[in-house]
Amino acid sequence: MDKILRINMSAPGSPRFTDEPLGEYAGLGGRGLTSMIIAREVPPQCHPLGEENKLVIAPGLLSGTAAAMSGRLSVGCKSPLTGGIKEANSGGQPSQVLARLGYAAIVLEGRPSGDDLYKVYINKDGVKIEKASGLKMLTNYKVVDQMKKEHGDSIACISIGPAGEMKMTAASIACTDMELHPSRHAGRGGVGAVMGSKGIKVIVLDDSGLKNREPKDADKFRDANKRFADGLKKHPVTGQALPSFGTNVLANIINEAGAYPTNNFSLGQFAGVSKISGETEADLEVKRGGVATHGCHRGCVIRCSGIYFDKKGKYLTKQPEYETVWAHGANCGIDDLDSIAMLDFLDDDFGLDTIEMGATIGVAMEAGLAKFGDAKAAIGLIKEVGKGTHLGRILGNGAAFTARAFGVERAPVVKGQAMPAYDPRAVQGIGVTYATSTMGADHTAGYAIATNVLKVGGFVDPLKPEGQIDLSRNLQIATAAIDATGMCLFIAFAVLDQPETFQALLDLLNSFYGLSLTADDVTALGKKILTAEREFNLKAGLTKEHDRLPFYFMKEKLPPHNVVFQVSDKELDEVFNW
Amino acid sequence: MNTGAGTSISLEIDERCAGDFFVLLQGGFSIASHIGCDVMEFLTGQCGIEKELISKIISAVFLDGKPVDDLESAQLHDGANLALSGPLPGLVGAVMKRGSAYSSFRRSISYKGEDAVARGEGMVTVKLFNTLTRELGPRFLARGVLIPPRTLADFLAKGRDAIAGGCRAISLDGSSVSYRHLVKRLLSMNGLVSLAVKPKTSLG
Numbered sequence: 001m002d003k004i005l006r007i008n009m010s011a012p013g014s015p016r017f018t019d020e021p022l023g024e025y026a027g028l029g030g031r032g033l034t035s036m037i038i039a040r041e042v043p044p045q046c047h048p049l050g051e052e053n054k055l056v057i058a059p060g061l062l063s064g065t066a067a068a069m070s071g072r073l074s075v076g077c078k079s080p081l082t083g084g085i086k087e088a089n090s091g092g093q094p095s096q097v098l099a100r101l102g103y104a105a106i107v108l109e110g111r112p113s114g115d116d117l118y119k120v121y122i123n124k125d126g127v128k129i130e131k132a133s134g135l136k137m138l139t140n141y142k143v144v145d146q147m148k149k150e151h152g153d154s155i156a157c158i159s160i161g162p163a164g165e166m167k168m169t170a171a172s173i174a175c176t177d178m179e180l181h182p183s184r185h186a187g188r189g190g191v192g193a194v195m196g197s198k199g200i201k202v203i204v205l206d207d208s209g210l211k212n213r214e215p216k217d218a219d220k221f222r223d224a225n226k227r228f229a230d231g232l233k234k235h236p237v238t239g240q241a242l243p244s245f246g247t248n249v250l251a252n253i254i255n256e257a258g259a260y261p262t263n264n265f266s267l268g269q270f271a272g273v274s275k276i277s278g279e280t281e282a283d284l285e286v287k288r289g290g291v292a293t294h295g296c297h298r299g300c301v302i303r304c305s306g307i308y309f310d311k312k313g314k315y316l317t318k319q320p321e322y323e324t325v326w327a328h329g330a331n332c333g334i335d336d337l338d339s340i341a342m343l344d345f346l347d348d349d350f351g352l353d354t355i356e357m358g359a360t361i362g363v364a365m366e367a368g369l370a371k372f373g374d375a376k377a378a379i380g381l382i383k384e385v386g387k388g389t390h391l392g393r394i395l396g397n398g399a400a401f402t403a404r405a406f407g408v409e410r411a412p413v414v415k416g417q418a419m420p421a422y423d424p425r426a427v428q429g430i431g432v433t434y435a436t437s438t439m440g441a442d443h444t445a446g447y448a449i450a451t452n453v454l455k456v457g458g459f460v461d462p463l464k465p466e467g468q469i470d471l472s473r474n475l476q477i478a479t480a481a482i483d484a485t486g487m488c489l490f491i492a493f494a495v496l497d498q499p500e501t502f503q504a505l506l507d508l509l510n511s512f513y514g515l516s517l518t519a520d521d522v523t524a525l526g527k528k529i530l531t532a533e534r535e536f537n538l539k540a541g542l543t544k545e546h547d548r549l550p551f552y553f554m555k556e557k558l559p560p561h562n563v564v565f566q567v568s569d570k571e572l573d574e575v576f577n578w
Numbered sequence: 579m580n581t582g583a584g585t586s587i588s589l590e591i592d593e594r595c596a597g598d599f600f601v602l603l604q605g606g607f608s609i610a611s612h613i614g615c616d617v618m619e620f621l622t623g624q625c626g627i628e629k630e631l632i633s634k635i636i637s638a639v640f641l642d643g644k645p646v647d648d649l650e651s652a653q654l655h656d657g658a659n660l661a662l663s664g665p666l667p668g669l670v671g672a673v674m675k676r677g678s679a680y681s682s683f684r685r686s687i688s689y690k691g692e693d694a695v696a697r698g699e700g701m702v703t704v705k706l707f708n709t710l711t712r713e714l715g716p717r718f719l720a721r722g723v724l725i726p727p728r729t730l731a732d733f734l735a736k737g738r739d740a741i742a743g744g745c746r747a748i749s750l751d752g753s754s755v756s757y758r759h760l761v762k763r764l765l766s767m768n769g770l771v772s773l774a775v776k777p778k779t780s781l782g
Contacts, residue, residue, distance in 0.1 A: 236637075236665035241708050250668055252604055252707045256640045256661045257674060257687060269643075274605040279711060283601050287740065304667070322668070422670050429683025430670060443669070467682030475669065493667060560643055563686045 001029075001064060001104045001213060005127060007120065009198050010051055010110025015118060015129045022104055027513075029061035031087040032484030032529050033105055034076025038085055039532040044539035048080035048190070049167055049197040051111035057098070057158065057203070058106075060486005064099025064213045066221075067508050068229040069488045071095045071297030073158075073175060079189035081169040081356075081398060082415040082440040084537040087483065088191045089444070091296030091305075092175030092184030093156035095486060097205040098122075099213060112199040117165070121151065123206040135201045137162050139349040139386070140174040140182035147204050153180060159202040161351025164192030166388050168396030169416075170356040171196065174348065177296055179307075183318040184296050187353035188442065189417060190398075216514035224507035229301050231501030235494040242304040242490060243293045247322035248278030250421075255330070258560045259426030261419070262330045263372045264362035265412045268423055268558045272335025276325050281337055282306065289313050302490050308341045317345040320354075323443070326421035327358020332365055333372030342379055350386040352396065357382060359399040359418030367406035410556075415440035415546050424549060425558040425565050429468035432567055433476060436547045436575040438533035444489055445476055468567070473575045480533075481526035485509065527578065534576060544573050585727070585771040587760065588749040595744030596777040599719055600711035602733050606659070606703045607723035608770055613656050614697035617641065618649040620660070625704075626721075627714065635713050638663040638674045644689035647677050652689050656700030664709030719775040727771045731764035746778060 004025070007017045022028075028036055034056040046052035055077045062070035073095035079086035098106070101122055112118070119132035135143055140161045147157050156176050163171035171192030174182035186192075215221035232238045241249050251273055254260045258268035274280060282292035290309040295302070296318075306319030320328075320341055328334060328343040347354045361378050364370060369391075370377030384392035394405045399418040403411030412419040417440030424431025430443065437445035482489060487505070495502040502519070510517055537546075553565040591599075611624050617639060621627045632649070639646040640661040646652045654660065666674055673683040681688060701724075706714055734741060734757070742757040750760055764771070 236709075237667050237671070241665040242667050245708055247667060249708045250666065250671055252661075252705070253638065253640075253663050253666055253674055254670060256643055256663075256705070256707075257645060257684070258643045259670070259684075259687070274601075277604060277707075279601050279604050279708060283598075426687050427670055427673060427684050428686055429673065429680065468685075471680055471682065490667065493672070561687045566686065 001059070001099050001102055003102060004105045004107060005103050005122070006107045006109060007129065008110045009108065009112045009200070015112070017127050017129060025104070028484065029063070029104065030058055030072065030074040030484045030486040031076070031089070031480060032525060033058040034074045034087050035085060035529050035533050037105065037107060038076050038078060039536045042078055044078070044536050045541070046078060048078045048083070048194060053078045053194060053197070055108040055191065055194045055198055056105055058104060059095040059099040061484065062508060062512060063095040063486045065215065065512060066212050066299070067225055067512070068232065068299055068301045069491050070486055071299055072486045072488055073098070073186065074483065074486070075173055075186040075191045077191055077194040078540065079191070079440070080167070080193050081190040082417050082542075084415060084440070084540050084542045085438055085533045086189035086191060087439065088173070088186035088188045089483065090173070090175045090184045090186040091488070092177050093297055094158050094175045094205055096297060096299065097156040097207045100207040100210045101205060106203065108195065108198040108200055111197060116199060117201045118199050119201060120203040121206070122203070124209050132201050137165060140351055141349050143202050144176055144180060144182050147202060148180060151204055151206060154206060154208045155180070156205045157182065157202055158205070159351075160192045160195050161349060162386055162388060163351045163396055164196035165201070166393070166396065167193040167196045168385070168393070169193055169401065170353050170360065170396050170398045172351050172353045174351055177318065178298060181318065183348050185348065185353065187355065189440065192351050215512040217511040220511035221508065224504050224511055228501060228504035228508055231494045231498050231504055232301050232491060235497060235501070237493040238302045238490060242302050245278035245282045246292065246304050246306055246319050248281050248320070248325050250322050251277040251325060252279065254422060257426060258558070259423045260326065260330055261412070261421060261423045263333050264331060264366045264410055265419070265423060266410065268426055269560055270330035270335070273330065275335040276329045276337055276340060278322070281319065281325070284337060285309065285319060292319070294319070300488070302488065304490060310341070311338065316341050317348060320344040323421050324354040324358070327355050328361065328378065331358050331362040332378055334375045334378060335373070336375050339375035339379065343382055346379065346382045346386065350382070352382070352385065355420050356398050356418045357385070359412055360395050360402050363399050363403045363408050363411060364395060364406070366410060367402070367408050369406070410552055411550060413441060414549060415542060417441050423558055425553055425563045426561060428565060428567055429472060431549055431553070431565050432468050432472040432572060432575060435549050435572050436472065437476065438530065438537055445479060469571050469574050473578065476530060477523060477526035479526070480529040481522045484525055484529060530576070547572050585767060586751055587730075587771055588774045588776070589745055590747040590776050590778055591741070592744040592746065593777040593779050595741060596716060596775070597712065598737055598741050598744070599775050600715045602725070602729070603706040603711050603715050603718065605729060606705045607718070607725045608701050608703050609724065611654070611700060611702045612697065613654050613658070613700040613702070614695045615654060616650050617646060617652045617654065617660065620654055620702065621649070626717065635664055635710065636662050637665050638676060641689050644687055645674050645684055646689040647681065649676070651691060653692065653695045654702055655695045656698070659703045659705070661705040661707065662710050662714070663707040664713065716777070719773070722772050722774040724770040724772055727764040727767035727769070730771065730773060731761050734761050734764070
């Protein structure tokens with residue numbers, strides 16, 4: 001993993017590729033690499049769909065190795081949704097395969113002059129770029145089926161659906177899972193639209209004949225990996241709750257806390273929650289012959305995913321996770337898991353971010369396009385997006401765009417990006433992260449609850465009112481660092497409570513690369529990434545005035561606790577004072 | 579219309595089917611209880627859960643939707659809604675934990691103490707989430723829980739094939755009835771019914 005593949009789509013005649021050494025980007029992976037390339041090479045004020053923008057696809061530092069949980073893929077660009085820097089993260093197989101092929105990143109540059117679509121194929125023998133106009137407007141599942149026919153089953157695919165080709169700002173980039181379903185997505189920020197603007201429909205990766213990347217110190221690496229995996233298995237969250245019920249185990253709890261956004265963020269509790277909870281979902285999956293405990297990539301030991309079968313016992317989609325079940329469920333007043341699973345499938349197939357689309361349908365329902373709870377209508381609206389009708393074009397550009405089109409005040413977005421499944425009036429600390437994240441409203445931006453171990457920013461007294469400002473800052477730093485490793489963020493639970501598991505993570509990195517990283521180095525990396533992202537955003541025109549929640553969160557009381565967001569602008573502005 | 583009050587249902591089921599009932603517990607069940615006591619006293623004294631077990635497996639507690647940090651300072655009132663959860667994923671999961679280092683994130687909704695509640699008798703609704711359904715569910719189901727008859731009827735009707743096949747004996751107020759008859763009777767009741775579920779091993 002010592003080179004970068006650059007594909008210039010503007011090259012005269014046809015796209016041209018070059019392999020380059022890592023150079024100044026050596027030592028970076030995942031979000032660290034995507035954000036540094038974007039910050040250094042993309043003009044901040046460029047149009048996100050213009051030739052100056054770049055799409056960077058980067059595995060993590062430990063991807064392609066035997067390290068547990070190392071299969072996350074980072075996708076970076078200037079976002080057409082937020083107008084700022086973006087890193088969207090996905091599971092699936094491509095990260096491991098791309099790393100084994102030796103690439104620290106693929107960088108798509110320029111823009112083709114015509115309407116041709118291209119396919120990129122990479123194996124141990126090299127890179128091929130071919131016109132693939134026959135794939136035009138195919139959905140992700142059909143594209144992958146076609147790739148299987150052309151290249152066999154030993155591949156991993158990174159693709160876009162019709163939404164990406166139509167350059168919709170809710171468009172995602174699909175990654176295939178272990179079963180070669182395009183069910184894992186770099187969903188947020190419209191990264192699929194940027195891939196569409198580059199004219200690349202699919203990147204096919206084939207690592208046949210290649211082995212795992214070899215560590216510098218194999219014995220120490222093996223030992224660290226065992227300690228790391230054991231730490232994850234023994235922790236109650238990563239060893240019990242997530243494998244048993246998946247991330248949707250949170251539904252009941254967040255609902256109980258009155259923080260479960262319902263009917264387009266107008267209520268904090270959903271009466272139908274027990275019909276769509278993780279407990280019910282897992283029970284249904286097992287009864288139908290699906291799977292409630294499944295990894296999204298090889299090497300996952302947490303296995304928080306699953307496989308969802310329809311009423312006839314036939315594969316419908318992967319287990320819809322918490323954010324998706326909420327977005328298309330409670331937020332739209334829908335309490336039917338089969339409908340939610342169908343919406344998840346359609347999002348994956350058309351290549352759409354499930355959070356953005358759930359929030360968008362919620363806004364559309366408030367606008368009167370459908371009634372809250374009408375699952376059939378919600379499915380119809382998503383199909384409009386897939387077909388690219390005029391209405392679909394509005395919806396496919398996200399919640400903020402749809403709210404403007406239909407005159408709806410309640411648009412739950414920050415920097416144009418839809419909020420995830422926690423109402424910031426009930427959980428105000430996460431509202432701080434929504435407001436100030438470099439990514440727009442993003443629950444994963446401040447997710448790595450490893451700050452006590454990392455001691456980022458020193459000890460924070462949780463009882464102090466200002467604790468949430470300091471904590472949000474620290475969480476964002478820790479998260480940026482973990483995103484750079486390519487590790488699944490869920491490792492953070494075990495790392496928080498078990499310092500020896502955090503040490504095992506450091507030992508994995510050190511034994512693999514022959515380094516001697518400490519917790520301070522990890523913190524410094526997180527700060528470096530965030531600083532570069534903040535500077536990019538500032539130059540792109542996103543100032544502190546954009547680090548705000550929509551005004552209605554300050555005036556509309558959220559039942560059942562009847563609270564409004566109370567963190568002041570002054571406090572929000574302190575998050576990035578370090 | 580039968581009010582359902584005092585109606586008692588007892589099911590003997592194959593052990594392999596016991597888990598089918600766990601999802602029922604997430605929606606809440608009622609317990610006739612002393613009130614005016616604190617949550618810890620309720621859990622240990624009235625529910626019979628050992629203090630060590632509470633410490634080990636109950637990660638989060640919500641009283642009327644408010645996250646509780648100190649179980650000995652939160653008092654139960656008549657009609658209280660008490661939700662118990664096992665380990666919680668996600669940042670917000672960590673935020674909701676008892677005594678979380680991230681409790682400032684939820685300070686606007688945390689339980690901060692209410693007016694003292696006089697001791698007496700009342701009803702408390704209990705909800706069990708995630709791993710607690712299987713860790714505490716069997717003991718609550720064995721001793722009996724109060725639930726709305728319509729909820730039980732819907733549950734039994736929906737899972738008919740699996741659950742009916744696992745039911746060895748069904749008793750309604752002491753009389754043996756068929757699965758179908760039970761569902762039909764439940765649909766004509768209101769109020770609350772007492773449900774006890776007792777698993778039997780295949781050799782039992």
